Amino acid sequence: MVVIEGSYGQCQDCYKCIRFCPLKAIRISQGQAEIIAEECINCGLCTRICPQQAKELVDQWSVFQTWLEKKEEIVVSLAPSYLGLQQEPYALVATLYKLGIKRVEEAAWVVPEVSAHYWQSEHLAPALTSACPALVNLIQKYYPSLVKNLVPVLSPMLVHGRSLKQRYPEAKVVYIDSCPAKKVECFQFTEVDLALTYQEIFSGFKKLGLAVEELEPVQPDVTGTATARLFSTESGWRESRSETELSGKLWVVDGFNECLQFLDALQDGHVDGQWAELMICKGGCLGGAGWNDQDPYYVRQSRLLTRVATHQTTSRPSWTAVEMQREFVATPYQPQPVTEAEINQVLISNGRLHPSEQLDCGACGYNTCREKAIAVARGKAELEMCIPYMRARAESLSNIIIENTPNGIIVTDCDLNILAVNPAAERIFNCRGQDYLNKNVEHLFDSSNYKLVKSQGRLISDIVYYPQYSKITKQLIFPVKRPNVIVGIFLDITKEQQQTQELAKLKEETLAKANEVIENQMRVAQEVASLLGETTAETQILLSRLIKLIEQEDSSFTDGLEVG
Known part of the structure; x- marks a missing residue:
């Protein structure tokens, strides 16, 4: 079971989770971070430091709510750390009762029994306390040779869960704490049906519209002793034993990196002593990942110590023994070999x-x-x-583009001193860029457009003729706020302009020639028309005479026939 979920679309390549995780139990794939289950020990601390909230703890509130809706019999085991809540702890108890929870007990009640069993069990020195499930996961995966040093005793959560199951066999047992790794421990055993974090429980209350602070505080049915209530702190087990019992060296280590350093030293034979109380989170459970606030662990610890001194305890039922022995098995992580x-x-x-x-x-x-x-x-x-x-790589690509682009590029600072001239600009302005570096652009050409960009802070597009270079350029000059420079991009359009002018001249000459041809054609047409007109008139006269002559001859012939 993995207790960390990822909203991988929110991951922004900051790699903060990898920097934070000493085990590097995170894979980056296509720029997105994902937890590697076989490497992770489920401390959940990476969810607290992700600036994009791209990782979050598995939320099992819906399971709890379903049980409530079905009117299931539910008993709750509260971790000793609940006395460090921002909210009044006994108001949390009142809210649970309001939801219909049958019974609420402090897991601290069983701490004296667990602590005594620690002392009585067979173990190697230095014996490593086994109440922190993330620490147990760490040793099983990364320090298999030290598994034999783990005290073979169930955690207080499992012992209390076993006691509740013994007394309420039909009930669902729910454990509430700050530790995500408890979810995995719960998954591995049957003593507890569900483990919820404070983050889940208070978020769930909000969904149901329950205001914890408005309820009258109520004590749990069973509480622990004052010293037992300190078990969630970084030296909780030590606080539960007497100085005489702990004669001999006792190590108290809290914090992920600190635990790694201690275990490395122990594995290498550089540490001796009788006992070692180790907790992965800084401040013990008061620094766990499942809190519903962002307070430092020592602020929670201050609240807990105050409440241990002021919050009354209830009478405790007589203890009925349950089996506490457990066996730890190494499950070493085998990294992929590389050459x-x-x-x-x-x-x-x-x-x-x-x-x-x-x-x-x-x-x-x-x-x-x-x-x-x-x-x-x-x-x-x-x-x-x-x-x-x-x-x-980016700078190399930029340099390749700048060096090889056919467009001239000249970069100046805000005072118009030249910072860079690319080869294309050198060709356009017939210069060596190095000779003009840190000189005002005025030394190269008229800087009017650069000055306009500097004063107006906007892009200027223009076509400019530089007679000293016999060049016509189309240019874009614009400001770049970071790192506060002005960039000019120049396109040499001299040939294009010359071609345009030559084309215009050719068009003009062609039009003139066309007009001349048209005029000649009109003149010829007029002359032809004139000649045609004269010829037509003469032809008409001639034909008229011919017709008249024929008509006269026909008339004379007809008259002769009549006479004869």
Whole structure:
């Protein structure tokens, strides 16, 4: 079971979770972080530090609500840490009763019995307390040789759950605490049916419209002793034993990195003593990931200590013994083996093969470039996670584009001093860019447009003729706020302009020639028409005479016939 869910679309490549997680139990795939179940110990602390809330604890409130709606018999076990809540702890108890919970007890009630069983059990020195499930997961996966040092006793949650099941066999047992890893422990055993965090329980109350602060505080049915109520703190087990009992060296270690350092030293034989009380979260359960506030653990601890001193305890029923013994089995994590050649290939791809190139900046989340290269070879990380590499790559691409673009580029600072001139600009303005660096752009050409951009802070597009260079340029000049520079992009359109002018001249000459041809044609047409007119008139006269002559001859012939 994994207790961390990801809203992976919200992940923004900050790698903060990888930097925070000492085990690096996180995979980056296509820029999104995801938990690696076989490597994770389910402390849930990465959910507290994600700035984008891209990771969250599994919410099982719906299961609890379903039981309420079905009128299931429910008994609640409250972790000792509940006395560190921002809200009045006994008001939480009152709210649970209002929901119809049959019975509410403090798990601190069983702490003296568990603590005594610790003392009586057979164990190797130094014996490691086994109440913190995240610590147990850590040792089983990453320190299998130390499993034998874990005290073979059930946690107070499981012991109390077993007691409740013994007394209320038909009831659902629900444990409320700040620890997400308790959910996994609950999943592995049958003594507790459901483990909820304070975050889940108060979020659920809000969904139901319940205002905890408005209810009259009510004590639980059963409470623990004052010392037992300290069990959730970083030295809770020590507080439950006498100084005489703890004669001999006792180590108290809280915090993820601190536990790793202690276990490394213990594994290497550098630590002795009789007992070691270890808790993964800083401040013990008061620093767990499942709290419903963002307070530091010492603020919660202050509240808890005050309430331990002021909140009365109830009478406690007589203890009926339950079996507390348990066996721990190593489940070692076996990382994927990688070869030196694979590691070197990744380092080469990132430009980090030589030791002098390995910055070990930690921006990717890994402590060293080599550690990150191993993660890439195992498919847990991506080349692009290396920020110096990506920056160099981006700068290289930018330089390639600037150096090879056919457009001239001239960059100035806010005082119009030249910062960069690319090769295309050198060709356009017939200059060596290096000769003009840190000089005012006025030394190269008229800077009127640059001055306008500086004063108005807007893009200017223009076509400008530079007679000293016999060049015509189309230019875009614009400001860049960061890093406060002015960029000019110049397109040499001299040939195009010349071609345009030549084309215009050709059109003009063509039009003139066309007009001349038209005039000639009109003149010829007129002359032809004139000649045609004269010829037509003469022809008409001639034909008229011919017709008249024929008519006269016909008349004379007819007259002769009549006479004869």
